[in-house]
Amino acid sequence: QVQLVESGGGSVQAGESLTLSCEVSVHFDNGYCMGWFRQAPGKEREGVAGIDSNGMTVYADSVKGRFTISKDETKNILYLKMNSLKPEDSAMYYCAIDGFRPVSMVVALNGANAFGYWGQGTQVTVSS
Numbered sequence: 001q002v003q004l005v006e007s008g009g010g011s012v013q014a015g016e017s018l019t020l021s022c023e024v025s026v027h028f029d030n031g032y033c034m035g036w037f038r039q040a041p042g043k044e045r046e047g048v049a050g051i052d053s054n055g056m057t058v059y060a061d062s063v064k065g066r067f068t069i070s071k072d073e074t075k076n077i078l079y080l081k082m083n084s085l086k087p088e089d090s091a092m093y094y095c096a097i098d099g100f101r102p103v104s105m106v107v108a109l110n111g112a113n114a115f116g117y118w119g120q121g122t123q124v125t126v127s128s
Helices: 103-107
Strands: 004-007 010-013 018-024 032-039 046-052 057-059 067-072 077-082 091-099 122-127
Touching: 004 091, 018 032, 018 091, 018 122, 032 077, 032 103, 046 067, 046 077, 046 103, 057 067, 057 103, 077 091
Parallel strands: 010 122
Antiparallel strands: 004 018, 018 077, 032 046, 032 091, 046 057, 067 077, 091 122
């Protein structure tokens, strides 16, 4: 059973930074793809950033240059460093993992449907 636990969310002012973490219960092994997604009230879940087992990354246009996804395979932790936060970044943030697939799927339309394992989410609120 794969379990993912996010942490690091909070309430910040616009322009500030947060780093989200996602601990995965299983060792990063073989091929995989992981992603950070977010969902604001009344909106669809959207992909924010993804990384695969080869280290390839992808970002949504709305966060390019501000967010950085990374992983620590020795600790089985996925990170999302978020700088220059904006009020429109406010949402519940989720991490997800599944077998190897094109990392571009994370930010594709309905990309969330491609991932079977999810965390419970961590709330990020950015005030102006």
